[in-house]
Amino acid sequence: DIQLTQSPSFLSASVGDRVTITCRASQGISSYLAWFQHPSGKAPKLLIYGASNLQTGVPSRFSGSGSGTEFTLTISSLQPEDFATYYCQQVNNYPFTFGPGTKVDI
Amino acid sequence: EVQVVESGGGLVQPGGSLRLSCAVSGFSFGSHWMSWVRQAPGKGLEWVASIKQDGSSKYYVDSVEGRFTISRDNAKNSVYLQMNSLRAEDTAVYYCATLLRHFWRLEYWGQGTLVTVSS
Numbered sequence: 001d002i003q004l005t006q007s008p009s010f011l012s013a014s015v016g017d018r019v020t021i022t023c024r025a026s027q028g029i030s031s032y033l034a035w036f037q038h039p040s041g042k043a044p045k046l047l048i049y050g051a052s053n054l055q056t057g058v059p060s061r062f063s064g065s066g067s068g069t070e071f072t073l074t075i076s077s078l079q080p081e082d083f084a085t086y087y088c089q090q091v092n093n094y095p096f097t098f099g100p101g102t103k104v105d106i
Numbered sequence: 107e108v109q110v111v112e113s114g115g116g117l118v119q120p121g122g123s124l125r126l127s128c129a130v131s132g133f134s135f136g137s138h139w140m141s142w143v144r145q146a147p148g149k150g151l152e153w154v155a156s157i158k159q160d161g162s163s164k165y166y167v168d169s170v171e172g173r174f175t176i177s178r179d180n181a182k183n184s185v186y187l188q189m190n191s192l193r194a195e196d197t198a199v200y201y202c203a204t205l206l207r208h209f210w211r212l213e214y215w216g217q218g219t220l221v222t223v224s225s
Contacts, residue, residue: 001168032209034209046211046212055213089212091211094156095167096153098150099150
């Protein structure tokens with residue numbers, strides 16, 4: 001199975017900050033990586049698919065980059081509604097594994 | 107508007123069974139794959155299973171293979187997860203999500219249903 005690691009696991013930030021989260025895959029997955037936002041007690045929300053494609057309706061302050069084994073999610077200017085846990089997910093091979101998550105807190 | 111609604115969660119004893127249901131509306135259900143994803147208390151997201159549009163292909167995470175079965179009824183716009191031989195480690199919120207073939211996007215999610223396995 002493909003393993004994903006995320007760094008950092010916890011991030012303390014302020015409104016307006018630029019935030020970057022990194023996801024690394026145990027083997028190459030081309031661009032088959034997605035990013036999700038998961039607020040506590042709510043449904044996860046797809047932000048980015050195909051490593052860099054913004055899902056319809058997602059604000060442009062979110063962006064993704066990378067290919068192969070290293071990927072990043074960037075939030076250009078953190079907003080109050082962005083405080084949540086963020087997960088990467090590889091969809092190159094079954095099982096479609098998730099990273100361990102990065103909690104973004106105030 | 108797409109709506110995804112899970113049901114069927116609850117408290118079950120170890121070794122017991124439970125069937126989760128997921129109803130989808132406002133969406134071309136029969137044209138899309140579907141998936142189940144879970145989150146155990148204090149843990150991260152874990153993909154559980156996926157099923158093709160016509161039910162001819164199914165995939166499972168190793169930890170549930172042979173115990174869980176994903177199925178669907180396109181006439182009812184519904185997908186199901188039959189869970190047998192349940193273990194304490196299956197305790198989780200179970201989410202249903204649509205799976206778009208293009209880059210395998212988990213696009214629309216329900217609010218989840220809680221399954222608790224305990225004696």
